[in-house]
Amino acid sequence: MTPKGQQDTAELRAAARHLGRRRFLTVTGAAAALAFATNLPTAGAAGAAEMDARKIADDPFTLGVASGDPQPESVLLWTRLAPAPYEPGNGLPNQRVVVEWELAHDARFQRVARSGFEITHPEFNHTLHVEVNFLEPGRTYYFRFKTGKWISETGRTRTAPAAGSSVSSLKLAAVSCQAYHDGYFTAHKHLAQDDVDVVFHLGDYLYEYAVNSAGGARKYTDRTLPAIFNRETKTLEDYRLRYALYKSDPDLRASHAAHPFVVTWDDHETENNYADDRDENGSAPADFLVRRAAAYRAYWENQPLRSPQQPIGPDLQLYRRVQWGLLAQFDILDTRQYRSDQAYGDGADIPGPESRDPKRSITGATQERWLIDGWNSSKAVWNVVPQQVNFSQRKLDLNAAAKLSMDAWDGYSASRDRVLAGAASAGIENLMVLTGDVHVGYAYDIKADFDDQASKTVGTEIVATSIASGKDGTDKPATWETYTKANPHMKFYNGRRGYVTVDLGLKSARADFKTVSAVTTPGAPITTAASFVTEAGNPGLKPA
Structure with a gap:
C-alpha cells in the first residue's frame, strides 16, 4: 500500500476524532504526538528514492x-x-x-x-x-x-464462495499462542500438510517476552540469536524485529504459504493482560497508548490484513466479518482493545458485584451491537465467532463459591449474558465459539444458564490449544480432575500442544483435536486426541 506523503494538522484532527473524546483526553502533549506519529509515514515518504x-x-x-x-x-x-x-x-x-x-x-x-x-x-x-x-x-x-x-x-x-451460494462443506483450522521461546512450531508443520480451506489464528501470534540466544526451550546449538531479542518488546523497532524472528520459523512459513489466514489478536501481541488503555504494570494510559500504537502498527504490517484494518495511532478496528456462502458466517472479535479493566485486580477471584456490573464490557458497546446486528441479518447455517478468551463458565475449584478467571468472559458475565440473549433473540440455532488463550484444548456445551446444568444448550465452544506456549504439556494437566468435575458442560480437556480442525456441513459439524507429543524437540508426530460432533439444530457435543 502506498503511504501518504505528508502528515498535517487535518490528519491529526482525524486521528483524534477516531480515538474518541474519552481516550483523546487521556493522551496529551508529546505522548499524543508520539502515539499518532508512530502510525503515520514520515514527511516526504512519497518522494523517497527508489532502490534498484x-x-x-x-x-x-x-x-x-x-x-x-x-x-x-x-x-x-x-x-x-x-x-x-x-x-x-x-x-x-x-x-x-x-x-x-x-x-x-x-x-x-x-x-x-x-x-x-x-x-x-x-x-x-x-x-x-x-x-x-x-x-x-x-x-x-x-x-x-x-x-x-x-x-x-x-x-x-x-477465494470464498459467492455470496448467497449453497455450500455443503468447509474445513477450518484454529490455532493460537505460539511462544517462540517455549518450543518449536511443529504443529504448524503438520497444519501446512492438512487439507483445510482456511486457518483462524485466535491470538498471541507472538510474545513480548525476551528470547535468549539459544531460543529459550528450543536450546539451539547450531545458531545463536542476536541480543536484540533478549529484551521485552516496547518500541516499534522491537515489535518489527520480533515478527521477523517468528516469521523466520520454517514451519510457520509453511503454514502461511499453504492456507489463507484470518487473524485476530489477544494480549501478547502488545502486552500481557492489557485492557483497553491499561497495562498490567499500572502505567499512565498516555504512556501505554504510545506502546500500543507501536504494537498495532507492527501487527498490521506483518499480518495479511486488508486496508480497513490499517491502524490510526493506537486504534485498529480488527473486528470484521467473513462469509462462506450460506454455510457459515464468521464474526471475528477483538476482546482486548475495548474491554473494561479486569475486575478485582485481574487473576482468579470469586465473582461479585464488580465483575457482574452490567456496565462492564469485554467487547465494548459498539462491537457488541455489531455482533448482534450481524446475527439478526444472518442467513448462515453456522454462526461462528472466532475470538480470544474462554467464553463458557470455567470454575477453577470445587468450592461452593468457586473462583473464575477475571480476564475471561467469566469476569464480564453481563457481556456474555447480553451476547447470548442477542443470539437467542436473533434465532441463532447453530452458534459456535472458537477460542484460544489458555494453552489447552477444551470442548464445551454453551448453556443458557451455566449454574443450571439442566438449562438449554445454546451452542458449542471449541478451544484450540497452543502451538508452543506452555512447552510440551501433558494429556491430563494437574487441574484436569478438578475442572472436569466442577464444569459438567466441559466435555473435553487436554493439555498437549497442537491445533483443532472443524468440518462444517449442512447437517452437522465435527471437531478434531490434534496434538503433538513434544515441542521442546523438533519433529514430533501428530495424533488426534479426540473428536466430537454437534448436529445442526440440536446443539451439544457428542463423541464422534
Missing part, C-alpha cells in the same frame, strides 16, 4: 508469503522484504523497492490470472499488502512475488 532491486544481494523473501481474509472475488497477499531480517530496517536502505506479484490458476504459473507491480516503503518496514480483485469465487489460486533476481516461494490461497 538488482542490487539486493541476498534473498529478500526470508519471511515467506501469506494470504488472508478471503472474499468471494478477492484475496489479500502479503510479504515483507528482509534480506537481513534480524537487523533494524531488514538490511535494506531507506528507499522504496518495486515488487512484482503474480496470481495463477496453477502452481507452475502457466495460467496467470492477475499480475502487477507494487511498491514497498521503508515507512512500512518494506511490507506489502496486495488486494487482488475480480477473481472467481470458490477457487484455489497460487501466488508469488519477484524483485530483482529473486523469486519468493509459492503460496496457495483461495
Whole structure:
C-alpha cells in the first residue's frame, strides 16, 4: 500500500476524532504526538528514492508469503522484504523497492490470472499488502512475488464462495499462542500438510517476552540469536524485529504459504493482560497508548490484513466479518482493545458485584451491537465467532463459591449474558465459539444458564490449544480432575500442544483435536486426541 506523503494538522484532527473524546483526553502533549506519529509515514515518504532491486544481494523473501481474509472475488497477499531480517530496517536502505506479484490458476504459473507491480516503503518496514480483485469465487489460486533476481516461494490461497451460494462443506483450522521461546512450531508443520480451506489464528501470534540466544526451550546449538531479542518488546523497532524472528520459523512459513489466514489478536501481541488503555504494570494510559500504537502498527504490517484494518495511532478496528456462502458466517472479535479493566485486580477471584456490573464490557458497546446486528441479518447455517478468551463458565475449584478467571468472559458475565440473549433473540440455532488463550484444548456445551446444568444448550465452544506456549504439556494437566468435575458442560480437556480442525456441513459439524507429543524437540508426530460432533439444530457435543 502506498503511504501518504505528508502528515498535517487535518490528519491529526482525524486521528483524534477516531480515538474518541474519552481516550483523546487521556493522551496529551508529546505522548499524543508520539502515539499518532508512530502510525503515520514520515514527511516526504512519497518522494523517497527508489532502490534498484538488482542490487539486493541476498534473498529478500526470508519471511515467506501469506494470504488472508478471503472474499468471494478477492484475496489479500502479503510479504515483507528482509534480506537481513534480524537487523533494524531488514538490511535494506531507506528507499522504496518495486515488487512484482503474480496470481495463477496453477502452481507452475502457466495460467496467470492477475499480475502487477507494487511498491514497498521503508515507512512500512518494506511490507506489502496486495488486494487482488475480480477473481472467481470458490477457487484455489497460487501466488508469488519477484524483485530483482529473486523469486519468493509459492503460496496457495483461495477465494470464498459467492455470496448467497449453497455450500455443503468447509474445513477450518484454529490455532493460537505460539511462544517462540517455549518450543518449536511443529504443529504448524503438520497444519501446512492438512487439507483445510482456511486457518483462524485466535491470538498471541507472538510474545513480548525476551528470547535468549539459544531460543529459550528450543536450546539451539547450531545458531545463536542476536541480543536484540533478549529484551521485552516496547518500541516499534522491537515489535518489527520480533515478527521477523517468528516469521523466520520454517514451519510457520509453511503454514502461511499453504492456507489463507484470518487473524485476530489477544494480549501478547502488545502486552500481557492489557485492557483497553491499561497495562498490567499500572502505567499512565498516555504512556501505554504510545506502546500500543507501536504494537498495532507492527501487527498490521506483518499480518495479511486488508486496508480497513490499517491502524490510526493506537486504534485498529480488527473486528470484521467473513462469509462462506450460506454455510457459515464468521464474526471475528477483538476482546482486548475495548474491554473494561479486569475486575478485582485481574487473576482468579470469586465473582461479585464488580465483575457482574452490567456496565462492564469485554467487547465494548459498539462491537457488541455489531455482533448482534450481524446475527439478526444472518442467513448462515453456522454462526461462528472466532475470538480470544474462554467464553463458557470455567470454575477453577470445587468450592461452593468457586473462583473464575477475571480476564475471561467469566469476569464480564453481563457481556456474555447480553451476547447470548442477542443470539437467542436473533434465532441463532447453530452458534459456535472458537477460542484460544489458555494453552489447552477444551470442548464445551454453551448453556443458557451455566449454574443450571439442566438449562438449554445454546451452542458449542471449541478451544484450540497452543502451538508452543506452555512447552510440551501433558494429556491430563494437574487441574484436569478438578475442572472436569466442577464444569459438567466441559466435555473435553487436554493439555498437549497442537491445533483443532472443524468440518462444517449442512447437517452437522465435527471437531478434531490434534496434538503433538513434544515441542521442546523438533519433529514430533501428530495424533488426534479426540473428536466430537454437534448436529445442526440440536446443539451439544457428542463423541464422534
